[in-house]
Amino acid sequence: MGRTLWELTRLRLLLFLREPEVLFWVFAFPIIMALVLAFAFKDRGVEPSKIGVLASAPDAVRKALAASDELEVETYDDREVAEHALARGRIDVLVSPGAASEPPLVHLDENRTESVTARLRVRDALQAPLRSGPVTEERPVAAVGSRYIDFLFPGLLGMNIMGTGLWGIGFYLVDQRQKKLLRRMLVTPMPRAAYLLSFITSRFVLLAAEVLALLAFGLWMLDVPLDGSIVLFGLLTIFGAASFAGLGLLVASRARHIETISNLMNLVMMPMWLGSGVFFSYERFPEAMHPFCRALPLTALNDALRAVMLDGAGANDIAPELGVLLAWGVVCYAVALKVFRWE
Amino acid sequence: MSAPAVSAKGLVRRFGTVVAVDGLDLEIDAGTCLGLLGPNGAGKTTTIEMLEGLRRPDAGEIEILGMGWDRDGPRIRQRIGVQLQETMLQEKLTCDETLRVFASFYAHPRPRDEVMDIVGLVEKKGARVGTLSGGQKQRLALGCALINRPDLLFLDEPSTGLDPQARRRVWEVVEAFTSDGGTVLLTTHYMEEAERLSDRVIIIDQGRIIAEGSPQQIIDGLDAEAIVEFRIASDRNGADLPDGLFDDLPGAGSVRRSGDVVSFEVTDVQAAVFALLQRAKEHDVALDDLRTHRTTLEDVFVSLTGRQLRDG
Ligand SMILES: Nc1ncnc2c1ncn2[C@@H]1O[C@H](COP(=O)(O)OP(=O)(O)O)[C@@H](O)[C@H]1O
Ligand SMILES: [Mg+2]
Numbered sequence: 163m164g165r166t167l168w169e170l171t172r173l174r175l176l177l178f179l180r181e182p183e184v185l186f187w188v189f190a191f192p193i194i195m196a197l198v199l200a201f202a203f204k205d206r207g208v209e210p211s212k213i214g215v216l217a218s219a220p221d222a223v224r225k226a227l228a229a230s231d232e233l234e235v236e237t238y239d240d241r242e243v244a245e246h247a248l249a250r251g252r253i254d255v256l257v258s259p260g261a262a263s264e265p266p267l268v269h270l271d272e273n274r275t276e277s278v279t280a281r282l283r284v285r286d287a288l289q290a291p292l293r294s295g296p297v298t299e300e301r302p303v304a305a306v307g308s309r310y311i312d313f314l315f316p317g318l319l320g321m322n323i324m325g326t327g328l329w330g331i332g333f334y335l336v337d338q339r340q341k342k343l344l345r346r347m348l349v350t351p352m353p354r355a356a357y358l359l360s361f362i363t364s365r366f367v368l369l370a371a372e373v374l375a376l377l378a379f380g381l382w383m384l385d386v387p388l389d390g391s392i393v394l395f396g397l398l399t400i401f402g403a404a405s406f407a408g409l410g411l412l413v414a415s416r417a418r419h420i421e422t423i424s425n426l427m428n429l430v431m432m433p434m435w436l437g438s439g440v441f442f443s444y445e446r447f448p449e450a451m452h453p454f455c456r457a458l459p460l461t462a463l464n465d466a467l468r469a470v471m472l473d474g475a476g477a478n479d480i481a482p483e484l485g486v487l488l489a490w491g492v493v494c495y496a497v498a499l500k501v502f503r504w505e
Numbered sequence: 506m507s508a509p510a511v512s513a514k515g516l517v518r519r520f521g522t523v524v525a526v527d528g529l530d531l532e533i534d535a536g537t538c539l540g541l542l543g544p545n546g547a548g549k550t551t552t553i554e555m556l557e558g559l560r561r562p563d564a565g566e567i568e569i570l571g572m573g574w575d576r577d578g579p580r581i582r583q584r585i586g587v588q589l590q591e592t593m594l595q596e597k598l599t600c601d602e603t604l605r606v607f608a609s610f611y612a613h614p615r616p617r618d619e620v621m622d623i624v625g626l627v628e629k630k631g632a633r634v635g636t637l638s639g640g641q642k643q644r645l646a647l648g649c650a651l652i653n654r655p656d657l658l659f660l661d662e663p664s665t666g667l668d669p670q671a672r673r674r675v676w677e678v679v680e681a682f683t684s685d686g687g688t689v690l691l692t693t694h695y696m697e698e699a700e701r702l703s704d705r706v707i708i709i710d711q712g713r714i715i716a717e718g719s720p721q722q723i724i725d726g727l728d729a730e731a732i733v734e735f736r737i738a739s740d741r742n743g744a745d746l747p748d749g750l751f752d753d754l755p756g757a758g759s760v761r762r763s764g765d766v767v768s769f770e771v772t773d774v775q776a777a778v779f780a781l782l783q784r785a786k787e788h789d790v791a792l793d794d795l796r797t798h799r800t801t802l803e804d805v806f807v808s809l810t811g812r813q814l815r816d817g
Contacts, residue, residue, distance in 0.1 A: 169609035180597040341593040351582040352610040
């Protein structure tokens, strides 16, 4: 079993290294993605809100709005044109004159964050002339670990561990099945468990290369922090890789065609792209969905990665997440071994 | 006499309503080669895969090297070598790496260089599988089947799709294995292959055995020394010939026509051909492509089924 496992692991790695496209997707792509995102979320100072105001609004109102450097004001003569601009999101709020001696009206879309922000800024601007001094002092955060990229990076790392685990295993297995190589293995005394296990062991080796490359890039180029222990970080990624290797085996355990496996993979990954807090926290979903989100392996991995990297969490803190990852890995592997289609 | 290396009784395998193998018995004596000859779809692959433990028979019993699949699977697998009908090896591995992986499955593998030597791929050791010719790939697959010094070798159409020279090189490897005392079960739809490699042949059609014995015994069973074959010249319409024109030639057996080709089995070639030419002259019929050949397994198959071995 030991020798077989070693040889099968070696085989998987050799085959992997001989696929240039795969190398690109595993190493280059996530780094390019992190670069692009880092650029997209670079500090750009405060962006002014774009607002519209009707020409019929009182002069005082229009002057106060124009005076604010948080607002970029567009004046409309025609109410319908202005409302259309709001509906299309070209302006964040629209200010129109109030009836008789009422205050001006602010039209907004409460579901849009920009709209809500603009409302507050408008309120601020209109109140400014009435106040003697500022109500609050403001100090923007600059602390390491609190930028969006700091939040995003562990999510990207997790997503990458998931993606390479699932895709790498899925396509390879379907290919082997189509070539009838799996059947050829069946007439040898090769232990079947060793064959499936080799997918997990070979993942560990690739994982080291992949995660180290991304981590080095994150630490040096993006200044992402790694507050916790690097050993714990390594252990966590191993748990993550094993978990997704198991999931990959299960997803690929029956599929016979590349299209089938593509669809299955997307179906499995979709909820995690959305619900596992890669790009935004899953806390934004309704409370009722949180337990479901937290049960997903990618959520466990992302949460634990963030805890270790950003909050310097220790092993005890991330024990529940490690448990979730382990459970997914073990259960998927065991089921895959049972239902695996060798022909 | 020692126990047979393979013994199967009453094998049946159905796929839905298709009965792929329909009550088949076979035995292979240790150290001999059995050829399973039949056209496409005859049930050869289904039969050999049941014997290899890849498919469970719906009915019947199988004993391999004195063991049964239910209890001794892993032990049987240590001692058999298998070449499946259509395995594509990993193109991006080298020959040596391919053998290395297979070697790791067995308790006592042969040195890889020895295997390369047996299958004649020594100079291709470091070449990627994807760069090999069809014949070389087939020999590498044979090498994988031989890596554990098997006592029993299963070969499913080992030379299908190869050119004659590549085919002969595959045959040489198989012959070397049998001359070392190995036992072989081979399926093929080439009668030359069956005749050359097999000590005994089983001809199957539609999942049943229709003839069995040594190639010579089977041919003798047809009771025809040779086959005479000719075409009726194209400018004369076959319909114009009197019915049964060639039916009662001395020394000739049953007549068969397919298209404008007429053939019959003869027991006395000289007498039959002489009578044939005379009869043709009498009726002013021109015979094209007149030839005779020694009876082959193919002729036996045609005689028994009315179809050609290579009909799809
Ligand atoms: N997996 C399968 N599913 C359904 N029918 C099959 C399957 N394998 C073989 N058959 C059918 O069984 C019959 C015998 O096939 P096979 O054993 O492959 O013949 P051979 O190897 O002699 O060409 C054929 O009619 C074939 O269509
Ligand atoms: Mg076949």
